[in-house]
Amino acid sequence: MYKPEKSSVERKRPPPVKVLSCQLRSADNQGDAGSGDSWLIRPGKGRTLPVSLVWMQGTxxxxxxxxNTVLLMDETGTFSVQGxxxxxxxxxxxxxxxxVMVMGVIQAxxxxxxxxxxxxxxxSEHATLHRRMWKLEVEELQQVLG
Structure with missing residues (x-):
């Protein structure tokens, strides 16, 4: 069966990392401003995790x-979504x-x-469950990745 090759951009971008808005506020940009490719978050004491594509949830x-924007809020603060x-x-x-859930590239x-x-x-249909589980999902994924 024929499988088309993925472009170099598709191969390089890692899967989305679940994050909270407070973690992005203290993230360090490791690349060109606005590139969205090289950010470091601190999920725990002395640990850093590189992120570019993020998965966030909020109201x-x-x-x-x-x-072309929307303002969302998770349990740790607000964040803007463009596009x-x-x-x-x-x-x-x-x-x-x-x-809502949003997957996207960090701009700032x-x-x-x-x-x-x-x-x-x-x-929204199961918002109560999603809200309650979100912080635990974020912590679990970051422990596995870090």
Whole structure:
């Protein structure tokens, strides 16, 4: 069976890392500003974890579709998501109060994290469960990766 070769960009980008907004606020950019390829977070004492593509979850606080952005809040703070109008099936989950997942590339870390969206999904149907489990999922994945 024929398998097309992946481009070098597809091969280089690691899978998304689950993170909290507070971890991005203190992240260090290790590459070119805005490249999104070389950020270090600190998941624990003396540990660092390289990230570029992140997976975050939070509640929609404000959607500014005319500016192509949305403000989300997880249990550790707020973060902005850019490029939301370009996400297929993304607009239905951009109402205030919805609980959503966003996968994206880090654009900035402070004073407020900014993510350029690659994928979004509405998790509102089971929001209570997702909210309760999210921090545990983040911690578990970071322990495995670190």
């Amino acid at each position: 929609v606080m404000r959607a500014q579709l005319d500016q 939301v109008n370009n996400i297929p099936k993304g607009k239905p989950c951009l109402s205030q109060g919805k609980y 870390a402070s004073p407020e994290p900014v993510i350029r969206a690659v994928k979004m999904a509405d998790l």
